[in-house]
Amino acid sequence: GAGVSQSPSNKVTEKGKDVELRCDPISGHTALYWYRQSLGQGLEFLIYFQGNSAPDKSGLPSDRFSAERTGGSVSTLTIQRTQQEDSAVYLCASSLRTSGGATEQYFGPGTRLTVT
Amino acid sequence: AQSVAQPEDQVNVAEGNPLTVKCTYSVSGNPYLFWYVQYPNRGLQFLLKYITGDNLVKGSYGFEAEFNKSQTSFHLKKPSALVSDSALYFCAVRDMWNDKIIFGKGTRLHILP
Numbered sequence: 381g382a383g384v385s386q387s388p389s390n391k392v393t394e395k396g397k398d399v400e401l402r403c404d405p406i407s408g409h410t411a412l413y414w415y416r417q418s419l420g421q422g423l424e425f426l427i428y429f430q431g432n433s434a435p436d437k438s439g440l441p442s443d444r445f446s447a448e449r450t451g452g453s454v455s456t457l458t459i460q461r462t463q464q465e466d467s468a469v470y471l472c473a474s475s476l477r478t479s480g481g482a483t484e485q486y487f488g489p490g491t492r493l494t495v496t
Numbered sequence: 497a498q499s500v501a502q503p504e505d506q507v508n509v510a511e512g513n514p515l516t517v518k519c520t521y522s523v524s525g526n527p528y529l530f531w532y533v534q535y536p537n538r539g540l541q542f543l544l545k546y547i548t549g550d551n552l553v554k555g556s557y558g559f560e561a562e563f564n565k566s567q568t569s570f571h572l573k574k575p576s577a578l579v580s581d582s583a584l585y586f587c588a589v590r591d592m593w594n595d596k597i598i599f600g601k602g603t604r605l606h607i608l609p
Contacts, residue, residue, distance in 0.1 A: 411595050422502075422601030423540075423586060430595050438596075471540070477595065484530060484542040485597065 382406065384488035386472050392494045393462055401457040401491045405474030412455050413475075413485060414447055418468040426470075429455065430477060462495045469493070498523040500589045502600035509577045510608050517572040517603045519587030528590040529570040530597070531561055535583045543585075546570060557581070577607045 385404045393399050405412050414426040425439035429449040440446070444462075449455040459466055469492050473485035499522045509515040521527055531543040544555025551563045561572045572585060587600045 413597065415599070423588075423599035425596065425598055428596055436594065436596050473540075475595075484545055485532075485540075486542075487532075487540040489539050 384472055384474055384486050386470075386488040386491050388491060389489065390492045390494075392496060395464060395495055396461055398458065398460045399462055399493065401459075401470050401493070403455045403457070403472030403474075403488060405453065405455070405472070406486055407453075408476070409474035409486070410452070410477045411475045411485075412449055413473040414455070414457050415471045415473065416468045417471055417490070421468075423471065426457070459493075462493075464495045467493055467495045498527075498589050498591045498596070498598050500587050500598055500600040502585075502587055502603045504603050505601075506604045506606065508606045508608060511579055512576050515574050515577045515581070515605065515607075517585050517587075517605060519570045519572065519600060520568050521570060521587070521589040522568060523589055523591040525592045527570075528592070529561075529563065530588040530590075531555065531559070531570075531572050532586045532588065532599075533557075533583050534586065534602075540586065543572070579607045579609050581605060582607045 387402045410431045413428040416424045427437050427447045429435045444460045447457045469490040471490045472488045475485045476483045501520045529546040532540045534540045544553050546553045546563045554560045559574050584602050586602045588597050590597045
């Protein structure tokens, strides 16, 4: 079946511009996560959505970052007034939620963001 | 808040030798632990997980990991390394109270032919 998809695969933008990154999770997955991968920084947690619950935004690095998930499916990560330090690969993952356990995440291919 | 540490940025192992990639964690309550692998120019792939039960967990590609509660560790192991195992490996942890999953910084594994 279809995996997690992300678009665009690459995005080059000028400093100060806004960007939107899209994630289409696996159908039926209730949990959706955004991470940022920078050289030497590993995977940095940004935000996660679980069903209809309020999202956990504790990893968003500044108020320039926001995310929404419409209809419990597609998610958009928005970065306003981009800065050069925002350059990274942004990864989206989805998973099922099961009671009494934890299921693995399925990752998309990522969006490589370059801020010039 | 949960956290995970991978103390080695890079591990070099000769092909055919056993390998270990280290991971330690900190959570409140019981942990859920995961290992993922990222091959060059490919997305992250799930390897294995520990939820409860047997401390030795077996996963994909011949990898296994040992959960040690007293040492708060979840080291990844393989009895005989292959050159194709060369990749970036991530340990991740979730606590039992929410679905937030935190990853370590990753360990780059080089298998030398």
